Amino acid sequence: MIETPYLLFLGDAPDQLAAKVAQGIKDWRPENAVGQFRMEGCKADLGLKDMDLVEAREAGAKTLVIGVANRGGVISQEWKKVLVMALEEGFDLASGLHNLLRDEPDLVAVAEATGRKLHDVRVPEVDYPIANGIRRKGKRCLAVGTDCSVGKMYTALAMDREMRERGMKCTFRATGQTGILITGDGVPLDAVVADFMAGSIEWLTPDNDDDHWDLIEGQGSLFHVSYSGVTMALIHGGQPDALILCHEPTREHMRGLPTYSLPSLETLRDTALQIARVANPDCQVVGVSVNTQHMSEADAEAYLAQVEADMGLPATDPFRFGSGKLVDALAAM
Amino acid sequence: MIETPYLLFLGDAPDQLAAKVAQGIKDWRPENAVGQFRMEGCKADLGLKDMDLVEAREAGAKTLVIGVANRGGVISQEWKKVLVMALEEGFDLASGLHNLLRDEPDLVAVAEATGRKLHDVRVPEVDYPIANGIRRKGKRCLAVGTDCSVGKMYTALAMDREMRERGMKCTFRATGQTGILITGDGVPLDAVVADFMAGSIEWLTPDNDDDHWDLIEGQGSLFHVSYSGVTMALIHGGQPDALILCHEPTREHMRGLPTYSLPSLETLRDTALQIARVANPDCQVVGVSVNTQHMSEADAEAYLAQVEADMGLPATDPFRFGSGKLVDALAAM
Numbered sequence: 001m002i003e004t005p006y007l008l009f010l011g012d013a014p015d016q017l018a019a020k021v022a023q024g025i026k027d028w029r030p031e032n033a034v035g036q037f038r039m040e041g042c043k044a045d046l047g048l049k050d051m052d053l054v055e056a057r058e059a060g061a062k063t064l065v066i067g068v069a070n071r072g073g074v075i076s077q078e079w080k081k082v083l084v085m086a087l088e089e090g091f092d093l094a095s096g097l098h099n100l101l102r103d104e105p106d107l108v109a110v111a112e113a114t115g116r117k118l119h120d121v122r123v124p125e126v127d128y129p130i131a132n133g134i135r136r137k138g139k140r141c142l143a144v145g146t147d148c149s150v151g152k153m154y155t156a157l158a159m160d161r162e163m164r165e166r167g168m169k170c171t172f173r174a175t176g177q178t179g180i181l182i183t184g185d186g187v188p189l190d191a192v193v194a195d196f197m198a199g200s201i202e203w204l205t206p207d208n209d210d211d212h213w214d215l216i217e218g219q220g221s222l223f224h225v226s227y228s229g230v231t232m233a234l235i236h237g238g239q240p241d242a243l244i245l246c247h248e249p250t251r252e253h254m255r256g257l258p259t260y261s262l263p264s265l266e267t268l269r270d271t272a273l274q275i276a277r278v279a280n281p282d283c284q285v286v287g288v289s290v291n292t293q294h295m296s297e298a299d300a301e302a303y304l305a306q307v308e309a310d311m312g313l314p315a316t317d318p319f320r321f322g323s324g325k326l327v328d329a330l331a332a333m
Numbered sequence: 334m335i336e337t338p339y340l341l342f343l344g345d346a347p348d349q350l351a352a353k354v355a356q357g358i359k360d361w362r363p364e365n366a367v368g369q370f371r372m373e374g375c376k377a378d379l380g381l382k383d384m385d386l387v388e389a390r391e392a393g394a395k396t397l398v399i400g401v402a403n404r405g406g407v408i409s410q411e412w413k414k415v416l417v418m419a420l421e422e423g424f425d426l427a428s429g430l431h432n433l434l435r436d437e438p439d440l441v442a443v444a445e446a447t448g449r450k451l452h453d454v455r456v457p458e459v460d461y462p463i464a465n466g467i468r469r470k471g472k473r474c475l476a477v478g479t480d481c482s483v484g485k486m487y488t489a490l491a492m493d494r495e496m497r498e499r500g501m502k503c504t505f506r507a508t509g510q511t512g513i514l515i516t517g518d519g520v521p522l523d524a525v526v527a528d529f530m531a532g533s534i535e536w537l538t539p540d541n542d543d544d545h546w547d548l549i550e551g552q553g554s555l556f557h558v559s560y561s562g563v564t565m566a567l568i569h570g571g572q573p574d575a576l577i578l579c580h581e582p583t584r585e586h587m588r589g590l591p592t593y594s595l596p597s598l599e600t601l602r603d604t605a606l607q608i609a610r611v612a613n614p615d616c617q618v619v620g621v622s623v624n625t626q627h628m629s630e631a632d633a634e635a636y637l638a639q640v641e642a643d644m645g646l647p648a649t650d651p652f653r654f655g656s657g658k659l660v661d662a663l664a665a666m
Contacts, residue, residue, distance in 0.1 A: 135592075197527055225466040260611075278596075
């Protein structure tokens, strides 16, 4: 659990895209983002107030979050200077970088001396149990994709926002690095040891109020041979009551697998539902989320109308047209 | 890779069952078992020659394998005395115990001083790649179960033996602790980090001769919610050409999950085949292996005949009636 709110460290980001983790935090949890810290030459700007460490501390920030990708897989000396000062100033540090904060002896030494925490969100910090399969109270929704990186996290976050605005009880449950930094909590599922994957998701989505929805961040795809085991554990550990199918219609093959075709939405529906009902016989597929970023608005609307007609399910692009239809479907359950 | 042959350490085993790992090595790879080492009070006996360390060394043994479960999860001082002497005598040590050899400072110190290796087969020793999904040459067979612990490893080992006897090209590919100790090599899949599960199985079953069969040890079950992600990765990483369905007809619920029923063989067939064909469109279900240990011989024969009639597939209990029918099915492909 990472202490919020954050000061977002943008470092010497070469462009706006390099700061996409910080952008995600600002977009989805603006209340967690007190300000931004930019170094000389930084080309990213979140439109937040630029703060130095003392200002951010006075504004209530508890953790400096590295919201930017580093270059060459090395935490540079220029960054280190800021990170060490932040520890001295009383901030914890949080990072989703491949190279871990805990592998930097100087940061470890200063963190120990100052009593501050180093959060590497790629690495599990909990001893998860083996899944017991016992049904839990409360409701759970999971987005499953025809492929990886088709908008599963975005869909869950957009539904979470819409449900909050409607006053529905819900919690976004992060299962990946970016989601964990956005919310300050979660399970880095792709780094969990095989035997404990499903158990980690049971741990993440415990008993809750009958009218509370966990919106579980999806990972991988049942049809992506590199990561399908992770998706399977997520479905069986999550015991979803509702599945949202996610798809990107212009993709020509499975991500990173040039000889693998995407399944149809019908195939995804049938396969995911059959698997989900092993853990939760009441599970239903309730909607379709389509990433239409590579389509014109007219094409997107026509595609969504066709999907609704073919599947008999509400279909939307939550980025372009909002997630209202998907939330309506959950509310109707 | 563990150096063979072995001296099998039975320690102070309280009964024969405690030495089941050693029994498995002796049963399936007698050529790997030079002799047994028993301490005072040992109640297990494999019928191998009792040897002290010097005798075993002279007989060619390279590794002392701990083939017995320990009591209370502690490596006792009595055991340590033998293990240290074995290192001094020039043996490597291999163990599938939960408490690791590498966590015992005295064993580590002596192993370093003597230049010997400590193999904890529960812990991966390889940095596995992420699966790339590329089709590999050679053929692969995987046993999948309606539940955990229904005889998948036994089935693969029995087929491996039968195929060797017929002069067919084959390799048993171990994916669990016992299998790894039996063969000296393999992937401890349940301990692999999620993202690398499927890749570890690709690594384990590389390109081979067109007429060579990998007999991959199954793990878990697609229908066991605690471990289904492991099974999924095994199917997609293994790219099996042939699936064997494994079942134990008297089991009343999924192992460790009292509220979960076992799927039918038909459901297992349809689900596993659909999933396997994502990675290998040519995959076929070729036979059924039934663990009939809790049935009379007449009941077992009647049950197998019924399965053959219902499924249109050869069915056998490889322990009771041999694995010939299953090997015939592979040979016919």
